[in-house]
Amino acid sequence: MYQDTLQHYFGFDSLRPGQEAVITRILKGQSACAIFPTGSGKSLCYQLPAVQLPHLTLVISPLLALMKDQLGFLHSKNIPAATIDSTQSWEENQQVMQAVRDGTVKVLMISVERLNNERFRQFISNIPISLLVVDEAHCISEWGHNFRPDYLKLPQHRDWMKIPQVLLLTATATPAVIDDMREKFAIAEDNVVVTGFYRPNLDLTITPVEEAQKQHALLEQLSPTQPTIVYVTLQKTAEDLAQWLSQHGFQARAYHAGMDAERRQHIQQAFMNGDCQCIIATIAFGMGIDKADIRRVIHYDLPKSIENYSQEIGRAGRDGQTSHCTVLANKSSLNVLENFVYGDTPDLAAIDAVLAQIQNTNGPWEVILSRLSRDTNIRLLPLKTLLVYLEVHGIIEPQYTYFADYRFKPVMALDAIVAQFQGERQQFVSQIFACSPKARTWHTVDFDALWQHAQAERKRVVAAIDFFSEKGWIELESKQMTDVFRVLEPNFDRAALAGSLYQLFKNKEDNEIGRIQHMISFFESKQCLSHSLAHYFADHRAPEQCGHCSVCRGDAATLPANEAQPEVSANMLQAWCDPFLTACQSPPSTAAVTRFLSGMSSPLNTQLKARQMGGFAKLEAYPFRQVRDHVARLYPDLPE
Template identity: 35%
Template sequence: MTTKEILQEYWGYDSFRPLQEDIINAVLDGKDVLALLPTGGGKSICFQVPALVKDGICLVISPLIALMKDQVQNLKNRGILALSIYSGMSFPEVKKTLQNAAYGNYKFLYVSPERLETNLFLEMLPSMNISMIAVDEAHCISQWGYDFRPPYMRIASLREYLPDVPVLALTASATKNVQDDICEKLLFQQTHKRFQQSFERANLSYSVFNIASKQNKLLEILNNVKGSAIVYCKSRKQTKDIADLLLLNKINADYYHAGLSNEERNNRQEKWINNTTRVIACTNAFGMGIDKPDVRVVVHYGVPDCLENYYQEAGRAGRDGKRAYAVLLYNDRELADLEQLSTIRYPSKEEIKHVYVSLMNSLQIAAGGGEGMSLDFDIATFSAAFKINILTATYAIKALEQEDILSFNEVFFKPSTIVFNCNKDELNDFEKQHPQLENMIKGLLRSYEGIFDYPATIYEKQLAKFLQKKLSDVEKELKELKRFGIIDYSPQKDTPQITLLQNRMYNDSFTINLQEQKERKLHFEKRVKAMVDYINNKINCRSIEIADYFNDHTVKKCGICDNCINQHDLVISKEEFDNIARQIKEVVSSQGVSLKEILTHLPGIKKEKIWKVIDYLQSENELMVSKEGKIS
């Protein structure tokens, strides 16, 4: 089929969005491609369509387990065979998945970057007919970007094994520096292509408010703008506080953060997607991979630390093309805190070492050992036990991640697994002695192929539905079978995990690359400055300012952001100008008056217009302003 026939057959669309077809054709021509498509711009179509045209399997590299699972499920729903490998899977599960990728009729294999250099993956790679490589969230490969992840640096080594396979790198937001860095780090050919969709969102109205009472302003916004909404908060506690505030004011709301169980997160997300819940108050753990077109307003209740995050999160509003609003609420204290943030975000070597040693002691890892271990880890409990500031702990761990010493997965989900510990004859004998468990045993054998040979991933809810039993009864019987030694049953886990990527260093040999830390800090400070400049900007169109930051200089004035509206309101006709100038001159005496007095005497006129006229009269030497601010 042609690309358009595939689009129609599997996605039901008659035509591509801007640039999608150009990107697809460049990949089909064998070119390396960097594609910058803003949030909601249809990135996945750009690799899924050419992968269905080409023979073989597309390798998709993504850092987000939840996003991987969603995309695999979406492809399966469309009748397209897809697989995924992520942290938490057992060795036999990974091996089986790779065998399916090599010898089955699958079109997509999603993998986390950490999996690329494992011996098992590299052993199976020659057996897989890889047609193309798609690198999602490609900005993660750049040390100078806002979300650097060291495992992404390993992607380039794949090119030694797959020299003629084109690479498509995709991201929603990357500055010119980061774009160049992506192409360099992924060893793009000189003939590579770059495509950048416009950062213009003609239907999205940006506004910024310096406000004393954020609570009142939030209620005002949500009462004025009907429909689905997101409120981004700076802490988990704040998400609950905001949801409670909204419920008190009869606005249907819930909260979401990474500290909730996997099931709770899914339930709350589903209710919001289906409009059962109108407003979701959340941390930035929310929103990745969610395609909800009818979000009418996104409110940032606190200041993001960079325009990349702000643009992505604000861009979740109005994907249906109808008018939507992105509102940022702040106060002066927050801006001052943001400008000091780099000292917190980039701890000293001594602080990092202290956190590292404390962490190893907490996890009970002996010096010289531990590589490859994954362990449950609660950062709040750890910080309290070792009397370390939780922010210092968080950013020290981030620094250790960036040095490839360990990885910290806060949103972790490992499904339940079961494998039989006995042979079939022993199982028959057991069933005769325990007939009450026979139904469960037969259900497991019918539902999960190969359950005698390797641990199978199971979902207790699905099993309960299949057996027509209560979930609690299913869990009880599985535990009973485990107690008898018939099965090895590991219930699902969704606790945060620390994975050690190196053996524990001896205290006197602790090393970290401080030069790279220093350079990352400088890049972070540049991003903070851009965010502060955006907030302080009261004149220029906000859409243009955001687009310029991402090297898109094609965007025209939006006409609907707060600055455009205010500037439009400040247009003064000659007749109005003369009238304001006459009234000012009547108020001003030779002794001089304050601006406050002038504003009091001209109550029906916008103060910005009065300032504009005073500036002009001053420049024409018709008015004088003294050092004390008196106008005469």
């Protein structure tokens, strides 16, 4: 069925375990789900069928770097593949779209956000598609460790694109997440293929260590000649630790999302080439890293979850040689991990404020996310999640996105640009420039004036100035990105809907906190770590005693507890909170006051310049729930 294709395109005589089962199901016209460890050939499960299926294979991938790697591989095998992404010019996108229409492209890779683009949706709705592939498919599950709200809409996207088959790919999914993914796409249980998670070459160690001793414990783990990744939680820790290790004779470099892309690429390349042996990294480092000889992965800080831990240690020993994975563990950073979770749950009143905006809108609902975030005190990521929930509930539907403000600086004379056109087009271009007043060197496009004087549609004006920019005739700046939604159902019960949406976020919060507690229990497990880890990811074939983990060596861990914090008096708490409460225009929620005392970022704290207040971050060393209880007792009339 596929042997000739396998040999001709990929040069393989046989498939790895699991690949055959998945590929056979796809070629029989069924949907499937592949749960394979990192580096075990998930991608071939769609690459091979893509050559044999009659129409396009559409791949949803979460990272541009991963798409580029996959495209490079497909091109090396002479398989026609392409991507439409934000780095391409208008002309490049048009070329790809034409090749897809012509049927000369077999694999098209996009981000999930691309499906929010109305123009792309119009294009892809006319293309026959054989297979939808969802890479990192655990992102679709709210019970997964890396939930991405736009993934929730993929089942709906699949329906309107009329795609007959789906292939879900992931390396890290618990049984609950597997069931959730499978049910959302109606994939039969028999079509879920789990190849096994157990890695016999990874030596797992949990080392209990007090916070003050961690740096010296790290030094004992390092070898100057072995490629090593040290994972930390905060960017500042990465910088400080890299500097400290350099002072102690180790060639260490920090790597985190706060660096510009060019610098990150340079550091990553130095590590890949062997010019730098030790990277101190936040979780920004690792996706798409395919270095076979990483000998050590050390968690200097606790990972965010068992899923994150497994992904990060999964980068070690891909050449099959023994590699050591160590956690320098204590409970002192638990508050930091938990506060990431608590900071993302919107207040009930904030959700209600968003719903009120929708109900009070006549016509399309236009949203500048940063402004809505500030006005409602909802962080950007949970705000995007809320909007997706509203889409899934059938309240709103995305239409298109535009930039509210456009300004340009001519590179050539405006008359010369006008002269490039003739007839009605020339008149249209003249009207654009006539309605774009100049301040010093920059012209600002006045869309209202263009409509009043020339009935020029905004969409056509934007297309024109985009064209001028691509030609190099003007330098273009755009800002204030605005999302436009159609309100499908304005007559909802606002209180009931706000309550049910708030409960969704609270359930997610409880799940995330439970995930952190589960991770602590795993690190303190009295059972073989390799067996427990495999079992967590639905692999029931791992040995009960691996012989290469700290538990099997008789060193089950008990993590040092947090230092006990002193009691906080009601008078002290009131002295810290009252200036914050006075600065708020309306009574804040108990959670908002708690976020202030815990030193967490929020739109409200930014607006009020809360960092300059004496009470900000005074209780950051205390558990969030404990602080919230104190605030609720002191201010019982505040909303939840």
